[in-house]
Amino acid sequence: MALDGIEQMDIEDSKGGTGLRQYYLSKIEDLQLTVNEKSQNLRRLQAQRNELNAKVRLLREELQLLQEQGSYVGEVVRAMDKKKVLVKVHPEGKFVVDVDKNIDINDVTPNCRVALRNDSYTLHKILPNKVDPLVSLMMVEKVPDSTYEMIGGLDKQIKEIKEVIELPVKHPELFEALGIAQPKGVLLYGPPGTGKTLLARAVAHHTDCTFIRVSGSELVQKAIGEGARMVRELFVMAREHAPSIIFMDEIDSIGSSRLEGGSGGDSEVQRTMLELLNQLDGFEATKNIKVIMATNRIDILDSALLRPGRIDRKIEFPPPNEEVKESPRTEIIFFFDRVFGTNNI
Numbered sequence: 001m002a003l004d005g006i007e008q009m010d011i012e013d014s015k016g017g018t019g020l021r022q023y024y025l026s027k028i029e030d031l032q033l034t035v036n037e038k039s040q041n042l043r044r045l046q047a048q049r050n051e052l053n054a055k056v057r058l059l060r061e062e063l064q065l066l067q068e069q070g071s072y073v074g075e076v077v078r079a080m081d082k083k084k085v086l087v088k089v090h091p092e093g094k095f096v097v098d099v100d101k102n103i104d105i106n107d108v109t110p111n112c113r114v115a116l117r118n119d120s121y122t123l124h125k126i127l128p129n130k131v132d133p134l135v136s137l138m139m140v141e142k143v144p145d146s147t148y149e150m151i152g153g154l155d156k157q158i159k160e161i162k163e164v165i166e167l168p169v170k171h172p173e174l175f176e177a178l179g180i181a182q183p184k185g186v187l188l189y190g191p192p193g194t195g196k197t198l199l200a201r202a203v204a205h206h207t208d209c210t211f212i213r214v215s216g217s218e219l220v221q222k223a224i225g226e227g228a229r230m231v232r233e234l235f236v237m238a239r240e241h242a243p244s245i246i247f248m249d250e251i252d253s254i255g256s257s258r259l260e261g262g263s264g265g266d267s268e269v270q271r272t273m274l275e276l277l278n279q280l281d282g283f284e285a286t287k288n289i290k291v292i293m294a295t296n297r298i299d300i301l302d303s304a305l306l307r308p309g310r311i312d313r314k315i316e317f318p319p320p321n322e323e324v325k326e327s328p329r330t331e332i333i334f335f336f337d338r339v340f341g342t343n344n345i
Contacts, residue, residue, distance in 0.1 A: 071115040073127065078110055085123060087114060100124040111236070129236050146201040154195050157315050161186060161203055164313045165290050169207045169243055172288075183312035184280060185291035187251075189298040190317030196294040200247045203292070210244035212237065216253035219272050227254070227272035235279045235289070243288030251293040256300045273302065280310040 074087040115125040204211035
């Protein structure tokens, strides 16, 4: 009987130890889950703290910039020496200013925008060029897929535009060897539908240049000075993306002959044309910027726009005729027969 009682007590003690062990194990698991949850919360709070600290730093930097004195914005005319440049500040005028030691004088080029300190007029920052979004949309991102082989009946015109536009872009050394200036621009004139725009697209394809297409009517603005500003920014964008071709269609909308006693709208159109003449005189032909203008009313264009040095070649696009066997009209028919396989034309 005594042995049986002792065995029963041992069994009860073993059962009680197992239950206590399971209790502590479950307690440990609960505490581990709590620790993991707290650790996740801690990491989340640390990430939020880092994000807020970054925002605080940005706000402090912005506050510091706001508390600083403002700078004048000027345009570089030319470099005087290694430490001084001539800057034009509107409307004060032109000043010779010092260049900050942190600025490389080689980066200060003519026509670039710079910031001048308010107290000493020291050039301390080079600003990006300001281009109107409407002007930036004029640049054609994709190179036109038109080629000379797709044009029929314009062999003479293709030869002339190759001499004026394609040859200077691809082989400028030929002009340097001969000591002659490169042509700046060409005027394409003729009735509508004779291939002026198509030929301009083909030139852009074969020269592999940035193609900027603008209609003259887009430069006619109601606000005073807006059209002239767009012309300036158009040439700024062309210089930044050189080599480039500016194709100005319907040039007669802003390039018509000037008349005395015009209305306010006519005065704004004339102001836009004067800015165009200024830009044509200002940019150098060696900068790989070529201008192609197109119109079907050459008779109303201003003589100042057509003079040599601005428009170096005028190319006529006559309508196809039937005077001779090998006429442009016949060439066009043969071209379509070759491309589309037409029979019995």
